[in-house]
Structure formats: C-alpha cells, structure tokens
Amino acid sequence: MVNERLHKSLDRREVLAGIVEGVRGAFGADRCIVYERAGAGTRAQVVAQAARGGTPVASAIELDGDLRKVFGGLTLRRERLPARAAAYGEGARSAVAIPFIVDGRVEDAMLLSFNEPHSLDDADVSVLGVLAFHVGLALSNTRLYERERARRRQAETLERVVRILRDTQYVDEVLLVFVVTVSHELPVDCVAYALEDGVLERRAVRAREASSFMPDNTLPREPLEAFLGLDEPSDAELLPEPARRALFGDAGGVLVPLRLEGRLWGAFAVRGSDESIDWPPVERSTFFRTLGSHLEIALTNAHAYERELRRAQERETLAEAARTILSHTSLQPLAEVMCRFAAALVHAERTCVLRWTDDRYEKVAAYGDGIDETLAACGFDLTLRAQRGGAAVTDERRVQRLIDGPGFVVIPLSRTASDISGDTIDAFLVVGSNRAVRFARDDLRLLQELGALLALALRNFELYEAMQRANGALQESNEFKDDLLAMLAHDFKGPLTVILGYCELLMENGTPVAEVDTIFAQTNRLVRLSEDALVLAQTQSEGFSLARARIDLCAFVTQCVSTASRGNPRVTLELPPDPISVDLDANRFRHVLDNLVGNALKYSEGPVHIALRSVGEQAEIEVQDRGIGIPQEELPALFTRFGRASNARRRGIAGSGVGLYISKKIVDAHRGGVSVRSIEHEGSTFTVTLPLAKA
Ligand code: ADP
Numbered sequence: 175m176v177n178e179r180l181h182k183s184l185d186r187r188e189v190l191a192g193i194v195e196g197v198r199g200a201f202g203a204d205r206c207i208v209y210e211r212a213g214a215g216t217r218a219q220v221v222a223q224a225a226r227g228g229t230p231v232a233s234a235i236e237l238d239g240d241l242r243k244v245f246g247g248l249t250l251r252r253e254r255l256p257a258r259a260a261a262y263g264e265g266a267r268s269a270v271a272i273p274f275i276v277d278g279r280v281e282d283a284m285l286l287s288f289n290e291p292h293s294l295d296d297a298d299v300s301v302l303g304v305l306a307f308h309v310g311l312a313l314s315n316t317r318l319y320e321r322e323r324a325r326r327r328q329a330e331t332l333e334r335v336v337r338i339l340r341d342t343q344y345v346d347e348v349l350l351v352f353v354v355t356v357s358h359e360l361p362v363d364c365v366a367y368a369l370e371d372g373v374l375e376r377r378a379v380r381a382r383e384a385s386s387f388m389p390d391n392t393l394p395r396e397p398l399e400a401f402l403g404l405d406e407p408s409d410a411e412l413l414p415e416p417a418r419r420a421l422f423g424d425a426g427g428v429l430v431p432l433r434l435e436g437r438l439w440g441a442f443a444v445r446g447s448d449e450s451i452d453w454p455p456v457e458r459s460t461f462f463r464t465l466g467s468h469l470e471i472a473l474t475n476a477h478a479y480e481r482e483l484r485r486a487q488e489r490e491t492l493a494e495a496a497r498t499i500l501s502h503t504s505l506q507p508l509a510e511v512m513c514r515f516a517a518a519l520v521h522a523e524r525t526c527v528l529r530w531t532d533d534r535y536e537k538v539a540a541y542g543d544g545i546d547e548t549l550a551a552c553g554f555d556l557t558l559r560a561q562r563g564g565a566a567v568t569d570e571r572r573v574q575r576l577i578d579g580p581g582f583v584v585i586p587l588s589r590t591a592s593d594i595s596g597d598t599i600d601a602f603l604v605v606g607s608n609r610a611v612r613f614a615r616d617d618l619r620l621l622q623e624l625g626a627l628l629a630l631a632l633r634n635f636e637l638y639e640a641m642q643r644a645n646g647a648l649q650e651s652n653e654f655k656d657d658l659l660a661m662l663a664h665d666f667k668g669p670l671t672v673i674l675g676y677c678e679l680l681m682e683n684g685t686p687v688a689e690v691d692t693i694f695a696q697t698n699r700l701v702r703l704s705e706d707a708l709v710l711a712q713t714q715s716e717g718f719s720l721a722r723a724r725i726d727l728c729a730f731v732t733q734c735v736s737t738a739s740r741g742n743p744r745v746t747l748e749l750p751p752d753p754i755s756v757d758l759d760a761n762r763f764r765h766v767l768d769n770l771v772g773n774a775l776k777y778s779e780g781p782v783h784i785a786l787r788s789v790g791e792q793a794e795i796e797v798q799d800r801g802i803g804i805p806q807e808e809l810p811a812l813f814t815r816f817g818r819a820s821n822a823r824r825r826g827i828a829g830s831g832v833g834l835y836i837s838k839k840i841v842d843a844h845r846g847g848v849s850v851r852s853i854e855h856e857g858s859t860f861t862v863t864l865p866l867a868k869a
Contacts, residue, residue, distance in 0.1 A: 186316040187221055190282065193309065194224035201298060203286040205263045207231050208274075210282045211245055218245070218261075221282060225263065235261040244271045244283045249303065253293050262287040270294055272306045276314045284309070321457075328461045331359040335465065339472040343479050348472045349378035352442070356380075356465070362427070362446035363387045369395065369440050371611075377440070387445060390420040402431045402438055407462040410445075421445070428458065430466040434474055442469065488620055491519055495624055499631040503638065509539035512603070512628050517541055519624060520617040522607045524548055527587075527628070529601040534558055538601075548606030552577070552584050576622060580610045583618060585625035588632045601632055656711050663708035670701045699828065702772070706832050709765055713839045720759040720843055724867050727754040727793050731786050734764050738771035739782075745771070748785040754793045755867040762840050766848075767795070769833040770860050774799035776827060778857060792846075793864045800857035809850055813838045821854065837862075 183189050190208045198206035205225040209218035212234065218241070219234040237245060241261055244250050250271040255262055262269050266287035273280040284306065286294070294302070335355050342348045345368075353364040357380040367374035374393040381387040397417045401408045407430040410422040421429060427445035431438060444462070495515045502508035509527040516525040524542030526549065528535050535556050537545070549556060577584045587601040603625050607613070613621070677694040681687070728749050739745035774782040778801020785796045804812065804819045811817040816831040834848075841848045845865055852858035 184316050184319045186313055186320065189309070189312050189316055190222040194222045194284075197284070197305065198224045198226070198286070201286055201294060201302070202288075204266065204289045205231065205285075205287045207261075207263070207285045207287070208282055209235070209241075209261075209285065211237075211280070216242075218283075231263045232260045241271065241283070244273050245280045247273050247275060247280055249273070249299065251293055251299065254291060255287075261285065265289050267291040268293040270299060270302065272302055274306055274310045274313055276310050276317060282313065324457070328457075331356075332461075332464060332468065334359060336468050339468060342472060343476060345473060345476045345480060346377060348469070348476045350380075352469055352472070353378045353380040356442075356444060357382060360444065360446070362444040363425075364442065364444050365389050365421070366442040367393060367440045369438055374398070374441060387423060387425075389443070389445075393417055393420055398429075398441075401429060402441060404431065405433070405463070407431075407459050407466070428462050430462045432466060432470055432473065434470060434477065439470075439473065442466070488519065491515060492620075492623055492627070495627055499627060499634075502631070503635075505632065505635050506538055508631055509628075510541070512624065512631075513539050513541035516603060516605055516621060516624055519620050520605065520607075520613060522605045522613075524606040526604045527601065528554065528604055542606075545604070545606065548582050549604060551579070551606070552582050552604055554602075554604070576618060576625075578612055578618060580612055581607045583613050583621060585621050587625055587629040588636075601629075603628060659707055659711040663704045663711060666704040667701060667708075670697055670704065673697050674701065703830060705765070706830060706836060709762070709836045709840075710832055713836060720762065722757045722759050722844075724755060724757050725760060727756045727758075727795075727864070728786060729753075730758065730760060730763075731767065731784070731795060734767040735771055735784055737764075738768045739775070742775065742782075744775065744780070745782045745784065748783065750787050754786065754788050756793055756864050757867050758844065758864075759840075763844065766837040766840050766862060767797075769837050770797040770862070773833065773860075774801065774858075776829070777801040777822065780857075788866060789863075791866055793866055795862045795864075796859060797861075798857065798859040803854035803856050803858055804850070804852040805854050806852075809852065812850065813848070 183192060194206040194208060197203075203226075205223065207223040208221045210221045211217075212219045216237055217234055218237050220231060223231055225231070235241075238259075238261070240250055240252070250269070252269045252271075255266055255269060259266070262285065267289055268291055269285055269287040270293055271283055271285045273283045276282075286302075335352065338351055338355050339348060342351050349366040349368075353366055356362065356364040361382065363379075363381040365379040366377050368377045369375075372395050374395060376389060376391050376393075379389060394417070395402070397414045401413060407428045410418055410425070410427045410429070413421065413429060421427070421443050422445050425445050427443055429441055429443045432440045432442065495512060498511050498515075499508060502511075513525040513527060516522065522542075524540070524545045526540040526545045527538040528549070529538050530536075535554055535558070537556075546556070576586065583605050585603040585605070586599040587603055588599065603621065605613070605621060674694065674697050677690055677697065680690045681694065732747065732749065735745065735747050771782065771784065774797050778799035780800040783796075783798045785798070787794050802821055802825065805821065808819045812819065812834050815835045817835065818829055818831040822829060838848050841862055841864075847863045848860065850858060850860050
C-alpha cells in the first residue's frame with residue numbers, strides 16, 4: 175500500500191505526506207514524523223507527520239547527538255527516551271528513526287515514536303529498512319524531476335533576460351533592465367555595480383516589493399579584490415565582512431564579477447534566501463555565470479553604441495568648429511568661440527587661448543572662472559616681460575608637444591622660427607578642469623584635433639593680414655600711377671593745343687609749308703597720345719563708369735566720321751534709311767570710332783568704307799580698308815595693352831598699341847563687342863556691335 179502511494183507523485187513533500195499515515199498504522203506507532211535538514215545542518219524541520227489522535231509535534235528541532243547520527247546515515251532504536259524530548263512528540267517513550275538515503279546523502283529522516291516503553295522487533299526494523307530504500311528511490315526520482323524543472327525554469331529565465339537585453343542601447347539602460355528583469359524572474363533582489371576610480375559604484379538596484387533592501391552606494395574594492403579577481407560567482411557566506419553585510423545584509427546570495435575586454439568592469443549581486451534559489455551550488459554557479467556572460471555582451475554592445483554616439487557628436491562639434499573658422503576674419507572672436515567648443519568637447523570648466531606678443535603672454539580669449547590658476551599650474555607666467563632674443567625668454571615657449579597633468583592640458587598651436595633656438599611655439603590652447611585627474615586619452619585626442627583647427631585658423635589670419643598689407647601697398651602704388659598718368663595726359667593736352675593753334679595760323683598765313691606741316695602732324699600725334707593716355711588711366715582706375723544717354727546712332731556716326739576723316743575723300747559712309755536708337759556714353763564712344771577710322775586711314779592708302787546697319791537686336795558698325803592687313807596669328811593680340819602687329823612695326827608706322835585696347839574696354843562697358851577680320855596685304859575689317867536701345 176505504501177509502495178503504491180510512492181509512485182503517485184513527483185513532488186517530494188507530497189510523496190512524504192502520502193506515506194506517514196500508512197506507515198504509522200502499519201507499525202502501530204503513535205506518531206510518524208519526517209524531518210528535513212535545514213540551514214547549516216544543525217537543525218531539522220517537519221515535512222510531514224501523522225499522529226494517533228493528532229498529537230502535535232514541534233515544527234523545527236535542534237538535532238541532538240543521536241538524531242544527528244541518523245542524518246549521517248545510521249538507523250536509531252531507542253527503548254527509553256529522555257523526558258520531554260521535543261523531537262519525538264509529547265508522551266513518547268520509545269522510538270525508531272531511519273534515514274532516507276538519496277544519492278548518498280541524507281536530507282530527510284523518518285521517526286516512528288511510541289507511547290509504550292517498547293520498540294519494534296528486529297524483523298519490523300528490517301521491513302522498515304526496505305521501506306526506507308523504496309522511499310529513497312522515490313525521493314531520488316522527485317529530485318531528478320525537480321532538478322529538470324529548475325533547469326527548464328533557468329533556461330526560460332535566461333532566454334527572457336537575453337531577449338529583453340537585446341532591445342537595450344545605453345549602459346545604464348542595460349543595467350536597469352537587467353536588475354528589473356532578474357528580480358522579476360527569480361525571487362531575489364538584484365543590484366549592479368560599475369568599477370570607477372577603484373570603487374564599485376552602485377548603478378542600478380531592484381528589490382522585491384516586500385523587501386526594503388537598499389545596498390550601499392559604493393563598495394570598497396579592496397576587501398572584494400580576491401573575489402572580483404575570479405571569474406566565478408561567489409556565495410555570500412564566502413565574502414568578507416563588511417562587504418558581505420553591505421551587499422547582502424542578513425540574507426544569502428551570490429556576487430558575480432563582470433569583465434569587459436578582459437578587464438574587471440563591475441559586478442552584480444543577487445540577494446535572496448536559500449529557498450528562493452534552492453538549486454544545487456554547481457547549477458547555481460553555472461546559471462549566474464551564464465547570466466553574467468549575457469550581461470557582459472549587452473554591456474559591450476552598449477559601450478560600443480555609446481562610443482559611436484559620442485564619436486558622432488564629437489565629429490559634429492569639430493565640423494562646426496571648422497565652419498566657425500571659415501566665418502571669422504579676426505582672431506579674438508574666433509578664439510572665444512573655440513574656447514567654448516574646447517570646454518564643451520571635454521567637459522572642462524575653463525579654457526584659454528594664450529599668445530606670445532613681442533615680450534609677454536597675452537590671453538586672446540578665455541572661458542570660465544579661475545583660468546589664471548590653471549595657467550599658473552601649467553607653468554605660464556603672465557607677469558613675465560622678456561626681451562626678444564634675450565635669455566629671459568622662458569622655457570615654456572619652446573614646448574612643442576602637448577603637456578598635461580592632473581586637471582590641465584596645454585596644446586601648442588602655432589610655430590614661428592625663433593631667433594634663439596630653432597622653432598618656437600607662439601600660441602597655446604590651455605584647458606582646465608575641476609577634476610584633479612588627468613584628461614582621458616580620447617579627450618586629449620579631441621583637443622589636439624581642435625588645436626589643429628585653431629592653429630590652421632591662426633596661420634590663416636597671419637596670411638590674411640600679410641595679404642591685406644601687401645594689397646594695401648599695391649593699391650597705393652596703383653593709385654599713384656593712375657593719378658600720375660591722368661595728370662600727365664591732362665596737362666600735356668593744354669600746351670599742345672596752343673601749339674596746334676599757332677601751326678594752323680602759320681599755315682593759313684602761307685609760312686613755308688613742309689616744316690610747319692611736320693610740326694602740325696607730330697603735335698597732332700602727341701594730342702592723340704595724350705588723349706589715349708587719359709582714357710587708359712580712366713579705364714584702369716576702379717569705378718570706370720558710363721554716362722549713357724539715348725541717341726540716334728546714324729547721326730552720331732556721321733558726326734564722328736566727319737571729325738575723324740577731316741574731309742578726307744578716301745572715306746565713304748553708308749547709313750541705313752531709318753534712325754538706330756542706342757544708349758551711349760557719347761563722349762567715350764567717340765573715342766572708339768575715332769580710333770578705328772584713324773587706323774584705317776593710317777594703315778591703308780586706298781578707300782576706307784564705313785557702314786552702319788542694324789542686325790536683329792544689335793547695331794553694327796563696320797570700318798573697312800584695303801591696307802596692309804594683319805597676319806592672321808597676330809589678330810588676338812591686337813586688343814591687348816600695347817599689342818601691335820609685326821608688319822606695322824616693320825614698316826615703321828608710328829603707333830602705341832593702346833588704341834584698340836581702350837576701344838575694346840569702352841565697347842565692353844556698353845555690353846557690345848569688337849572683332850576684326852583681316853588678310854595681310856589685302857585689308858582689314860573691324861566690326862563693332864552694340865545692343866539696340868529697348869523701347
Ligand atoms: P596703334 O595704331 O597706335 O599702334 P592700336 O591699338 O590702335 O594702336 O592698334 C594696334 C595695332 O593693330 C596696330 O599697331 C597695328 O599693328 C594693328 N592695326 C590696327 N588697325 C589696323 C588696320 N586697319 N590695318 C592694319 N593693322 C591695323
């Protein structure tokens with residue numbers, strides 16, 4: 175009957191509860207009690223009991239010498255019991271206790287007690303032994319089953335934790351999600367620590383509702399050193415005080431170290447009674463180590479994500495700094511902005527751009543309070559005045575590399591060749607922080623990148639200033655030249671006109687012709703030259719402007735041609751029937767026609783034909799001669815300053831090579847064009863186009 179019951183259940187307590195009444199009855203005992211070992215093994219508590227008439231038994235007992243032997247695997251027979259032995263029940267006079275041996279260990283023992291002072295005989299005891307063997311087998315089965323169930327639960331827990339961790343991004347998020355999930359999945363409190371400056375800082379904690387557990391904010395690393403050095407989770411009992419108390423209070427639990435990239439990163443602890451995670455120690459350790467590995471993977475990912483995020487932000491800041499440089503043309507405001515960038519980039523409290531000016535250091539710009547103290551800590555002496563080249567120039571000026579110390583860093587910016595000993599750094603970016611530790615390597619890298627930008631800006635400003643100075647000097651000399659040219663051209667014309675007047679008078683009065691003719695012709699040339707020079711000076715100077723008015727081009731050309739040809743019979747003019755309206759600066763444009771007609775007469779001896787017509791949106795003036803022509807390859811050069819054709823030079827025809835250059839400038843200013851077609855020895859045709867006036 176007992177055997178039947180044994181196979182009905184897979185739950186240990188149920189199995190035990192199922193047999194006590196049957197056994198008691200079968201052996202005529204007054205009580206049948208099954209105890210299980212509790213705590214460190216010095217106590218036992220009742221798992222199942224049956225009593226004749228329901229006599230109660232204490233729920234937990236101290237294991238005395240005899241009962242301890244039962245839990246060691248021996249069967250006990252007592253004919254006479256000591257008075258009031260709590261373990262045997264009120265009124266018990268004799269007893270038999272028998273262990274249930276499961277996998278070589280005794281966790282439970284059965285006690286039969288009798289109110290009579292006699293016990294079972296040997297045959298009964300051996301039957302009891304066989305029974306205990308069967309119970310042991312049944313318990314072993316329930317244990318296997320329970321272990322299996324626990325494993326499944328562990329696997330499910332792991333799977334859920336991993337799934338939830340997969341959706342996290344940031345380190346703090348990972349830790350929080352982890353402690354919340356773990357304490358939800360297992361009946362435990364969970365707390366996560368990160369190692370910072372040699373101390374374990376609490377980063378996330380989750381306690382079960384009923385528990386008011388709140389572990390310490392920080393844990394000294396030292397007492398835990400030996401445990402954190404291990405890869406294995408460690409049980410609470412093994413941890414040294416006071417770390418054990420700080421982490422677990424009165425409860426038990428497990429501390430699991432976390433390693434990232436081979437270095438200790440932090441730890442997590444779960445806190446709960448032994449029953450809450452009552453797996454065999456090996457399984458417990460494996461489970462928490464696996465849990466720890468998953469947390470480590472999630473943390474590694476989160477770190478990579480945060481690093482990438484930070485990089486992106488830094489890149490954005492540096493790009494903005496670079497853009498800022500482009501939008502500044504003077505140093506001081508730029509230096510101020512860069513100081514703020516530097517502080518933001520490395521979370522520093524104060525920054526400064528320092529520059530050596532002639533004989534001392536000067537702050538170009540500064541950000542934050544207390545920069546002078548930082549400068550002093552870096553070894554800069556702002557009160558120092560030195561003589562260039564003198565021995566008093568301090569050593570710091572020669573610092574070529576970055577220097578840093580607790581709470582400060584100096585980034586060298588620009589370099590000038592010094593008169594004392596090779597290169598000297600002239601400007602620095604100084605960064606100070608309230609934290610008395612050195613800046614991290616990443617921070618130094620960022621500051622160096624920013625420094626490189628700033629150095630570039632400094633160099634640009636220097637070049638810009640040098641260019642401005644050079645430009646100023648050039649401008650001045652140019653203006654002087656223009657003024658001189660204009661002055662000469664203008665002042666020449668006056669006396670020349672007087673000479674011309676007298677020549678004409680002499681010629682009218684019949685004075686010997688040849689000499690006067692020569693004086694007249696040469697003076698005319700001088701007048702032309704001085705006019706060209708004047709227009710040239712005007713077109714060169716800035717702000718060459720036109721005073722345009724709407725005119726009829728037919729009338730204008732007729733007038734110009736007549737002045738230029740002075741009634742020369744070689745010249746013929748062809749006009750369209752209708753007027754042609756254009757917007758012209760007549761005074762300047764006259765110069766163009768004068769020059770083209772003059773050239774045609776000068777470089778030919780045959781007829782010169784001038785034609786005016788309108789073609790589409792444009793007016794076209796053509797000046798055609800049958801003269802010496804121009805070599806094809808030299809045509810483009812004619813419109814440049816002082817450009818002359820080789821055949822004109824060879825023939826010794828006087829000319830300066832500025833007339834066409836000026837003409838082109840004037841035509842261009844009217845948004846027109848001038849071109850030439852020519853065949854050497856046959857003649858040339860110059861064509862000027864002008865936009866027609868809009869209605
Ligand atoms: P200049 O006539 O004073 O030399 P221009 O600028 O007016 O200066 O002309 C530049 C050159 O173009 C002349 O020196 C000459 O070689 C050539 N040139 C200009 N017009 C003619 C032309 N009608 N026939 C031949 N060559 C010409």
